[in-house]
Amino acid sequence: MYSVVHTAVLSGIDACLVSVEADISNGMPMFEMVGLLASEVRESKERVRTALKNCQYELPIKRITVNLAPANIRKSGSGFDLPVAVAVLAAMEVFPTDILEDMFFAGEISLEGRIIGINGVLPMVICAKEAGLKTCIVAKENVKEASLVPGMQVIGLSHLQEVLACLRGDAEVSVDKEENKEEIKKETMEKAYDFAQIHGQRLLKRACEVAISGMHNMLMVGPPGAGKTMIAKCIPTILPPMSQEEQLEVSKIYSVCGALKGMDQLIQKRPFRSPHHTITEQGLIGGGSMVHPGEISLAHGGVLFLDELTEFKKSTLEVLRQPLEDKQVCVARVSGNYCFPADFVLVAAMNPCNCGYYPDLAKCHCSRQSLLRYHSKLSQPLLDRIDLCVEAAGVGFHDLQKSDHSEESSAAIRQRVCRIHALQRERFAGTAIRFNSQIPAEKMEEYCVLGTEEEAYMELVFEQLALTARTYHKLLRVARTIADMEGSEKITVSHLQEAVCYRGIQKNYWESGI
Template identity: 50%
Template sequence: MFSKAYSASVNGIDGMIVSVEADVSDGLPMFDLVGYLGSEVREARERVRISLKNSGYHLPPKRITVNLSPADIRKEGTAFDLPIAIAILTAFGYIPQKNLAHTLFIGELSLNGDINKVNGVLPIVYTALKQGFTRCIIPAGNVKEGAVVQEMDVYGVSCLKDVIEFLNNDSLLEPYFLDMDELFSNHRGKEDIDFSDVTGQELAKRAIEVGASGMHNILMVGPPGAGKTMLAKRIPTIMPELSFEESLEISKIYSVSGLLDNNQSLILKRPFRSPHHTITSTALTGGGRTPMPGEISLAHLGVLFLDEFPEFNRNTIEILRQPLEENEITITRLQGTFRYPANCMLVAAMNPCSCGHYPNRNKCNCSPNQVKRYLGKISRPLLDRIDICIETLQVNYKDLEEKKVTETSKDIRARVMKAREVQMSRYCNENFNYNSQLTPKSISKYCKLGKKEQILIEKAFTKMNLSARAYHRILKVARTIADLENADDISIKHLSEAICYRSLDKKYWEE
C-alpha cells in the first residue's frame, strides 16, 4: 500500500517542502530510505522502527520503502523522523490517508516515542503557509516558535501516540495561540543599559547617532578605557524598535541556528553580536559542512561589534568586504547555494597602537614602524568600506566627577527614528531603505550638491587623496546628517561634518 505525508527542510533561511512517500509490499522484510539523504536522515530508519515498537505499533514483516522527494536535493537533520513514521503507519492502514491532507509534520523521535524539538521550525511553518497547508504538527518544544505564523493552525505534540490519536480523531488538540500584541507590549521600553551611562565622548555620541540614523559602518579609535565598548553596546538602544516583519526575519535566522529557546518565540530586540577576535572566517560569515548562518547574519538588522579590530585574523576580516557591500552572504556547496541576509551595522573598535596610547608620546613607547605595522593590519580597501571613523579621547577626572546629566537613549532614538522616517518616505519606490545602501546611480539622484558644496568636496577629494568609494560614502553620510535636521538639500555644514568623519584616515594611516 502507498501513502504520502509532507514535511520540509531548510535551505538558507527558507523552508522547502518535502514529500515523504511510503510503500509497503510483500517480499523480504526490509526498511529502505532513499532520496539523497544526509547521515542524520539515514539513521532515522532505526529511530523510527524502535519508536513505533515502543509506542505499541508492531509492523508486519513487509518490504518498506520510504522516498523523500525531490530526490535531487540533499536532506539534512532529524526533522523527518515524525513524517516518516506517519507515512509508514498510513501505508499499513493505521491512519486514513485523507486525514493527512493539508498537514505538514516536523519532529525528531526518541526511541521511547517522545518527540524532540528541532531547528528551523519558524521558516518551515512560514513556507507551509505560503504553499497552501492549513495545519502543522510540530514538537511541543517548538510550538511557541511555530505559532508566530498566525494564519496557520499549529499543534504542539510531545509523543508519537498523541499524533496518531489526533489524526484518527480519537483525541482533540487545540492549536496553540500566541498573543502578538501582548508579546510586543511587554517588551517595549525594557532596556538594561542607556546612553546616559556614558560620561563625556560627546563627539563620539554624535557620530554614533549619525551612524545609527543611516545604518553606516563605524570605526572607533582610542586608548584603552576611553569607553569604546560601552558606546558600542548602547547602539541598539537608540535604534528604532523592531517591526513584526523585521522581528520575523531575524527570528528565522536564529531558528535555523537553533538559538531560540523554549520560552522565546521571536527576537524582539535588535541583535548585538560581539565575537571574540579568535573567531574563524567560517564562524564569522557562515558555512560549514552543513551550512549555517555566521555572526554577520546573526547581527542582521542590528549591530556587529568587532572589538580589538586589528587582533582579528586579517584573512577573516577581509572576507567582510563583499557582505558589507551587498548586505548578504552567499555560500556555495556541492549540494546547493545558500543565501543568508547580512544587513547589519558594523561597529569596530581599536587602539591606535599595540600599547594603546599613540600619539601620546609620554605614555606610548611604540616605534613608528611598530605603529605602522599595527595600523597596517586594517587594509585600505576595508577601511574604505567604513563610513565613519571617529576618535575617542581619554576621559578626564573632572568629567567623571561632575556627572553631568546627559541625553538618554530615548532622546537620541527619537531623532534617529525621525531621520529614518525621512529615508523610508524618500526611498519608498526603491529596493533599499537606508542612506548607507545608496548605489552610485542613486547617489547622483538623492545627494545633489550646490556649487559651494561641489568646490568643498573637490578640495577634500584632492587633499585627502580619497578613493571613489570613500567619496561616495562621504556623500551618503552627509545625506544622513541633512536628514537629521530634516533638510531637503545637503549644505556646507552637513558636508563638512561628513568629511571630518574621514579625517582620521589621514591622521593615522597616512602619516
C-alpha cells in the first residue's frame, strides 16, 4: 500500500514543501528512510517505530520504505516524526488515505506517542497555504503560532492517538481548533524609556531623529555617564510601526529561532537587539552546525545596538561590513547556502579611550600608543559604513535640574519620524528602495540633486576631509533626510553642513594621528 503526507523543511527563514511517501510491500522485513536526510531525521524511524508500538500498532513484517521528496533538498529537524508516522499508518490502511490530500503535518513524537512542538512552524504553514493545503495538524504548543496564517484551519493535538482518532473522524475526540485572526491588536508604546527623560544632549537627540528618519547607522562617542546607553534604549520609542509585510517577515525569523511559541499575534514592535560584547561571530551573523539566524537577523526591521563597541573582538565587528551594505547575510555550509535578511539600523556607543575621558587631557591619562591601539580597534572600512558619528558631551548640573516637561517626548518625535517615512514611501513607490539610506549610487543624481553652490561646497568638503566614494554618498543620503525633515525638496548648503558635522568626529579621533 502506498500513501503520501505533506510537510515542510526550513531553508533560511522560508520553507520548502516536502512529500513524505510511504510504501509497504513484500520483501525482506526492514524499515528504510531515504531522501538526503540529516542524522536527526534518519533517527525518526526508531522514534516512530517505538511510538507506534506504544500506541498498540505493530509494524507489519514487510519491507517499509519512506521517501522524503524532493531528494535534492537536505532534510533536517525533528518535525518529520509526525508526518512519517501518519504516512506509515496510512500505508497500513489504518484510515482512508484520501483525507490526507489537503492536510499538512509537522511535529516531533516522543517514544510514548506524545506530540512535541518544533521551531519554525510559521514559515512552514505559510508554505503549506501557498501550496493550496487547507488543514494543518501540529502540536498544541504550536497552535497559536500556526494560527497567525489567515485562511488555514489549525488543529492542535497532544498525542498520536488523538491524530488517528481525528483522521478517522471520531466525533468524541476533543481537539484545539483555532480560526486565524485577521484582527491585529493595537500596538502599545513602551513606557519604560522616553526622550523626555533625557536632559540636555540636544545634538544626540537630533542625530537620533535623523538616523531613524532615514534609517541611517549611527555611532555615539563620549565619556562614561554621558547618557549614550539610555539614549539608545529610547530609540525604540520613536521607531514607526511596522507594515503587515514587515511583521510577517520578522515573525518568521523569530519562529525559526523558537521565540514565537505561545504568541497569538505577529510581532508588532520593531526589534531592538543589544548583544553582549562577548558574542561570537556566528552568534552575531548566524550559522552553526544547525544553521540559525544571528543577532543581525533578529534585529531585521529594527535596531541593533552595540554598546561598548571597542570591547567587541575586531574580527567579530568586521563580519558586519558586508551585511551593512547588502542588507542580508548568506551563510555557506556543506548542507547548503542559507540567506537571512539583515536590514537593520546599527546604533553603537563607545568611550573615546580606555579611561573614557579623551580629549580632556586634565582627566585622560592614556598614552599616545594606548590611544592608537584603542582607536585601531575600529577599521576605516567599518567606520565608512556608519552614516552619523556623534560626540556625546558630558551633562552639566543645570541640565540635570530641568523638569521632564522641558524636554520633547518620544511621542512628538515619533510623529515627525512617521511623516518622513511616509514621504519616503511616496518618493520611492514602485522601486526596491524604502529609505533614504538605501539610495544606490546610480540613483544619486535623481534623488539627491545638488545646485551649483551645493556642488562647490561638496567639492571643497571632499578635498578637505579626503572622503571616499562611499562616505561621499552617505553624506548626500543624510543630507536628503535632513532636507525631508525641514520640508525641503531641494538639498541646500545648510543641510549638507549638518550632514558633514556628523562626520567631523572621525577627524578628531581616527584621522588626527592622536
